[in-house]
Amino acid sequence: MLLCACSAQAEKVQIASFDQAQGQAINLLGHWFPSKAAAQAPAPAVVLLHGCGGPYDKKGALSERMLNYIDVLNAEGWHALVLDSLTPRGEKELCTQKIGTRSVTMTERRRDTFGALHWLAARADVDPARLALLGWSNGGSTVLASSNKRHAEVQAAAGLGIKLRAAVAFYPGCEADLKRGYAPLAPLLILSGGSDDWTAAAPCEALVKASEPQGMAKPQIKVYPGAFHGFDALAPVRLRADVPNGVTPGAGVHVGGQAAAREASRQDLLSFLREHLN
Template identity: 30%
Template sequence: MYFLAKIYPKIIMKIICKIVLVLIFNVSFLNSQIQQEIYFESANPFAMSDVINDLDNQTKHEVYGILTIPNDSLSETKYPLIIGVAGSLAWRDHHYEYLDMYQQAGFATFELKSFKSRDVESTVGSQVEVTTAMMILDAYRALEKLSQHPNIDKERVSITGWSLGGAVSLFSGWLPIKNAITKDVSFASHLPIYPPCFVDPKNTDFTDAPIHILIGEIDNWTPAKPCIEFVKKINKKGNVGLTIYPEAHHSFDSKSPLEQNEDGLSFKDCLFKLTEDGDVLMNYLSLPMSSPFMQKIGFLFCVEKGVTLGGNPVAREKAFKFALDFMEETLKK
């Protein structure tokens, strides 16, 4: 080490200086933020039909999330907010990278803890412990709570999510379920990232707010092809967009190498009908998958085990840029 230091003193000093600068930036950035755990009452509806038809009778459940807001001297400042919703593997590194990016751009963020609030680590391979319906309800109950926060501008709140969280970000814009939960608050925009587009709604009434889907061309967990027809069907108001990234798998926006998850459920051969009452129907039999047992039966007709996931550097860079531009455009006008 002494020998290297003697030969390359300038190089080593440059490296040390860079490390120190990064540490100083990170410490100062963290000190410029305030984090709060926010608790609220939600419930455990299994299906969207439970929310639409029987919300008052669902088992109540306390849920929480982590709110991060800039820490400045202007205590009355109201910030635009981005609510993030994780996927079936719960919160992963690249999800936090998005939140960090938003925070550095001056947004408040809320990390919704639907899984941890229910003592669940993952729903991969089952998709019953924490469902889309539960998480949509969580998201709106969080929005109601955060709308009362003195530093949040309730008119400028977006929702984004990945995979299962993408379903939440997408279908929180579906008016039958949204209006069953609340008519008092709404999301200003929706950014679903590789959501399940293989659920075909009979009622195509969605929010007027901007919705944009980001998905990988060769995703075999939540395939891209159904998203094309989905967007055509619901884009009656011209507010729904779709970006498909070439040669990109599920979790293309992560830094992880490609891997095969043998427990993940591939929905590439599925197209489920969604009734106006919120029932997701099995392929062929058209029976509602309104319980864990019925969903398991329904999956037998089209679901296969084994999916590919992992990052694509080109798609990742484009997705992060698009996400920030989308939030700037829809929340900071």
Template identity: 40%
Template sequence: MGKRRVLTPALMGALAFLCSASSAEPVTFNGHGISLHGELLKPEGAGPFPAIVALHGCAGLYGRNGELSARHAEWAKRLVERGYVVLFPDSFGSRGAGPQCKVEDRVTRPAKERRDDAFASKAYLQTRQDVNAQAISLLAWSNGGSTVLYTVGEKRPAWDEGPDFAKAVAFYPGCRLPLAHGDWHARIPLLILIGSADDWTPAKPCEDLANQARANGEPVSIVVYPGAYHDFDHPHLKVHETDDLAFTADGGGSAHTGTDPAARADVLERVPAFLAQ
């Protein structure tokens, strides 16, 4: 027989924390003209904790098993372990919709419904006793990343009366339209993370947008990862090509997605460091 491992109180406490960090609590709260459903994850204790509103991409919040998708679950676990409350609003499911990657006439738009969802999620977190209302940041991927650009790049809606977002992180957002409008400005510190090989939401418009913002003295930074595709931070997604997408860089409907180990390793350290600054 192998040597029996003894669970010390310290180890049992650590295991309990990891279990609680990976357990999502379903929540429902008031959106802007809609009841929003979401998933909340939090550290143990009374807080108040800093918090993060995390916006899913066009594939939605959940995997095929009905649980948080692998990328969302892992990011939530890592952030909870660092002391953050994490809220994932379900923009699609709350409106009776499924994945929107292959849909042109989407039920939610980054510049409107999803932007409202971001502010409504912040407002909900600011009512919680376990959240520091002054320390709520925004983190998002792809379609959600595009939402970040509109959320931090326009005036806050009149109904958003609480403190503003502290910081924002956008993974591979679509930057072409905000750049083309020519009047985009960042209110708060923003970090854009994107791959140089991204053929879904290309890097060049994001680089131009960040350069334009920095020239205006705005707190926007960008990291472009050489050879990385869309979804480079996924924990275990083999690089592959997806067809029949509604919007891609060349308009052809096909784009590559998949994990890039080097880029993933960097963002796992860079994002928490940026949020903690």
């Protein structure tokens, strides 16, 4: 089971986003967790991209989910960086905001991701050739938006030397990149719930099928039967009536863990990252 050992210690860092305000780069808040298990420097590093609720719990500390995955990644010898895209922009959450009204969109989050990758690549203890993205929900969509070569900004970032070895998206919304067409910058794994009524699996399956690898490995997708949005959580499934988006707008969405999907997705995640980062 994915339980938190909470052994990791964070260092708060400032990261310059590729996004700007009044001609100046927006400074993001990052939480840096170097791995003590890294055999030697430089080591791989993973950027953790939060969902629409942000990276924190109700008390303002990093969420249990984030701490769980940080422990898992650090134990593998990989550094971890949690990126906060909301607080520097005066937002606490996006979940209750309709998609078309949000001030923090995939454009801002993609530029934040590039800033994080740039920051990691400059560190002496990080191998710039072994960087990965890991995101959940809105952060999973950010993984897609940051690794799709059909976006001009992704092409431009690659031209600046920003490299990506692997990308993993837990229950992302895939409609936007399905419509645009998906050409992967790096090997991609999508992990979706078969009963997800917030970000359905079907568009992600269609994205994988229609993707244009262009010399890259075909994206992979795992769909866990009967699993809802947030299936890797420990909390039970509940209805969130305050979410205006979803498969049936206005009807709310179901969110919560499923033990079988939680265990399977952890193994699928680790197998994929071990293949590409080690």
